[in-house]
Amino acid sequence: xxxxxxxxxxxxxxxxxxxxxxxxxxxxxxxxxxxxxxxxxxxxxxxxxxxxxxxxxxxxxxxxxxxxxxxxxxxxxxxxxxxxxxxxxxxxxxxxxxxxxxxxxxxxxxxxxxxxxxxxxx
Amino acid sequence: xxxxxxxxxxxxxxxxxxxxxxxxxxxxxxxxxxxxxxxxxxxxxxxxxxxxxxxxxxxxxxxxxxxxxxxxxxxxxxxxxxxxxxxxxxxxxxxxxxxxxxxxxxxxxxxx
Numbered sequence: 001x002x003x004x005x006x007x008x009x010x011x012x013x014x015x016x017x018x019x020x021x022x023x024x025x026x027x028x029x030x031x032x033x034x035x036x037x038x039x040x041x042x043x044x045x046x047x048x049x050x051x052x053x054x055x056x057x058x059x060x061x062x063x064x065x066x067x068x069x070x071x072x073x074x075x076x077x078x079x080x081x082x083x084x085x086x087x088x089x090x091x092x093x094x095x096x097x098x099x100x101x102x103x104x105x106x107x108x109x110x111x112x113x114x115x116x117x118x119x120x121x122x
Numbered sequence: 123x124x125x126x127x128x129x130x131x132x133x134x135x136x137x138x139x140x141x142x143x144x145x146x147x148x149x150x151x152x153x154x155x156x157x158x159x160x161x162x163x164x165x166x167x168x169x170x171x172x173x174x175x176x177x178x179x180x181x182x183x184x185x186x187x188x189x190x191x192x193x194x195x196x197x198x199x200x201x202x203x204x205x206x207x208x209x210x211x212x213x214x215x216x217x218x219x220x221x222x223x224x225x226x227x228x229x230x231x232x233x234x
Binding site: 037046062097101105108110111113 | 153155157159161165171172176212214221222223227
């Protein structure tokens, strides 16, 4: 069974840093891309960024609102992806989800993990 | 960035009746391989989003056949042939043709 579990959320002051983890199981982790998506309370979904799999050179891409502040990485030996968040702002407060996307032309972001809540205080 | 626009914002539906949600993209989502880079997700209260439809019209594994997706290019539709109580939640369309991945604003389906 495919599972993704995001963890590491918590309360952090504005300007601070936090690292989230996304632990995966039930599939060969090195292949698919891992996406991070966030959702502020009562709001819609916002894409944060993604890291592609080994075959795609672990390429990363980010949304404009986090570019330069957030960094996505992965450790395939631990079946885990990470979201390093620096210079946090109050508007970064949200539930953060990680999700999987198999890297082929007939796939899509399919499995989403349980989210982790990040609260940035002013 | 590709802008995704959904309508309606809210959709009250009687069980057993059909429902339809529209999604429009600011650019064509049609790839050279003939697939549309458009998916539909349902987020039930307190849960993570779940994939319903991918590549515009393919039902994800385990999704009931009352859900169907159609459209191509810039205009897409999600249809529920006969709404059931368990279908309540917020529906999102999403494009992943190009980064940044973008979502529609969501359509809240409420069961009367």
